Amino acid sequence: MSVREEFDEWAASGKDRGMEERHWHTAKHVLARMPVERGDTVVDLGTGSGYALRALRERGIGRGYGLDGAPEMARNARSYTDDPDVGFLVGDFDDLPFADDSVDHVVTMEAFYYAADPHRTLEEVRRVLKPGGTFYCAVNFFAESEHTHAWQDSISVDMTLWSREQYREAFREAGLHVAEQDAIPDREIEIPPAEAFPTDSWETREAMVDRYRTWGTLLTVGVAP
Ligand code: SAH
Numbered sequence: 001m002s003v004r005e006e007f008d009e010w011a012a013s014g015k016d017r018g019m020e021e022r023h024w025h026t027a028k029h030v031l032a033r034m035p036v037e038r039g040d041t042v043v044d045l046g047t048g049s050g051y052a053l054r055a056l057r058e059r060g061i062g063r064g065y066g067l068d069g070a071p072e073m074a075r076n077a078r079s080y081t082d083d084p085d086v087g088f089l090v091g092d093f094d095d096l097p098f099a100d101d102s103v104d105h106v107v108t109m110e111a112f113y114y115a116a117d118p119h120r121t122l123e124e125v126r127r128v129l130k131p132g133g134t135f136y137c138a139v140n141f142f143a144e145s146e147h148t149h150a151w152q153d154s155i156s157v158d159m160t161l162w163s164r165e166q167y168r169e170a171f172r173e174a175g176l177h178v179a180e181q182d183a184i185p186d187r188e189i190e191i192p193p194a195e196a197f198p199t200d201s202w203e204t205r206e207a208m209v210d211r212y213r214t215w216g217t218l219l220t221v222g223v224a225p
Contacts, residue, residue, distance in 0.1 A: 001156035007070030016049040040104035046111020050077030093121040122174035129224035145215035176222030185216035
């Protein structure tokens with residue numbers, strides 16, 4: 001299945017809003033760290049419901065562009081806001097529809113690992129960023145967070161499973177300085193008491209704690225020279 005087929009289906013069944021609710025636990029911390037200024041242009045890769053841009057507009061950014069490979073996602077995102085300064089585009093991470101040196105900041109939440117060629121995506125991010133622009137890349141699927149690895153079995157799109165070090169190396173290879181890397185735990189998701197396990201989703205409580213409280217989402221911040 002293509003990105004379009006897989007995620008159009010997710011959008012049609014309302015998973016975009018479900019992800020927004022869950023991802024917000026960690027996404028709000030990622031967004032709060034972004035050094036956005038009034039009037040900035042920000043691109044959100046794999047925007048889903050578009051919540052990241054709605055939140056950043058409240059902090060005064062000038063223009064937000066949400067890119068998504070699934071037209072139904074972009075359509076849903078459009079329907080959740082009537083803000084004329086937020087635009088939603090259908091496109092692929094491989095080929096960003098923005099001019100060189102034109103974007104102040106790029107953010108991506110729980111989407112980067114779906115890139116067909118993640119190195120190429122990083123080069124594209126580097127190309128569109130202005131000097132000093134930042135890339136805030138958050139991924140909850142990564143090597144150290146072992147209890148996420150099985151997700152690949154239920155998703156038809158090939159996923160990139162890099163370690164923390166591989167993220168830093170790949171950013172540097174693409175010409176981005178690595179300013180910060182940090183695992184941001186999800187402290188909000190409710191973890192049931194030990195006697196409730198196994199649940200539908202988790203064999204053990206330890207696995208759930210490791211996934212959410214120990215690792216959460218891995219943020220790597222790149223800065224364009
Ligand atoms: N950022 C949102 C959505 C995450 S789901 C959130 O945090 O909830 C991942 C999103 O990335 C989906 O909407 C999917 O359609 C999009 N996506 C995946 N691979 C893509 C690609 N190669 N190009 C563009 N969008 C892609």
